[in-house]
Amino acid sequence: MRDDFETELVAALPVLRRYAISLCRRPDMADDLVQIAVERAVAARDRVDPDTRLEPWLFRILRNAWIDAGRRQATRGTEIDVHDTPEAAVHDGVRAAEATVMLRQTEAALATLPEEQREVIVLVCFEELSYAEAAGVLGIPKGTVMSRLARGRVALAAKLGIE
């Protein structure tokens, strides 16, 4: 059982890190968040519900770790635009260039949304959590996830010209 938990934990590191970057937008801080989340997850592993997926549980732990630091960051932190980081450089070639333009448009539009809408969109549409899983991560009712997600996507559609 420990082996399963550890294997899944290590396997989840890339998405966990991506989620951390979406929260704090700083790769260095994201790595620390992931490490903190791993430590807390290991400490609380006995509370893992074997019938649920591990990732949403890890997301929740990571987000709680971020709230501690992020409550401050959200208002006056020194965020670095992800586009400026080396990791944001995408592959090469024309297709990648097109993808990058689209990516930038979508991410730019996403960045203009209120944080509460942005975070449900990240969880459901980027990380592909179910509404119920996203509600668990955020500690809010599923109905709230749905209303924020719907409002956010309607706003996003307007910004991106999706009809």
Next chain:
Amino acid sequence: MTIERFTDETLMAYADGELDAETARAVAAAEAADGAVARRIALFHGTRAALSEARDARPAPEVPDALVARVRETLEQAGAGGEEPGRVVPLVRRAPSRPWVPVAVAASLALAVGLGAGLSLRPATGPDIDLATGPQPGATGLAALEASGVAGALSRLASGGSEQVAAGEVTIIASFRTPEGTLCREFELATGSAETVAVACAEGAAWDLRFAVASGRADGAGYAPAGALEALDTWLSGIGAGAPLPEDEERAALGRLAE
């Protein structure tokens, strides 16, 4: 046939495959019969597709080796110490010599760590320190938590709350406990010229300043030392600080202080 009106939430849930079968059939019927409904559903399909593409255009970046090493170390330590099943393993302390700790940044911060009874917020001195970005000596008014009014705010405010006291504006960030069970509070103090992030721990009914570091200029115009929070984070890990207390536990802990 009457066509039901559906909310955006329901139409979105339909597009996302999150509806129960019965409602999904009703929405499908409306989609087929009503162009407006169909367009609304297409909007939710469209945003989902755009977001998926955006995500795929930026695959999860490779996890740095250093992070993987740290995670493996954590797992190994927990594995070695966690033999009793059902036991909650204490938070693993992070190695004090983590490579990411930016020594240069730490040195450029006006860092003052008050230990024990030391209550004065005393910027370190040295040629590398730019006092213009840190608190001026004596300017923070945090010479004593009691006199400055900070102690009262620490005893009163819930996390997230702010209050104007004699020394400036206090904002409580979070509460946590040390491994010994001492209640501590992380807070910010914004004076006219500077901003300080600090931690104070309860000593009976009083508060003892344990950590303070300049985090930036209060007017927002100045440069905020990027390492301030990392320095705090390192310090918190070093003392084995627990996770932030949930609201109800915090309220109970503060209530006990007042008794």
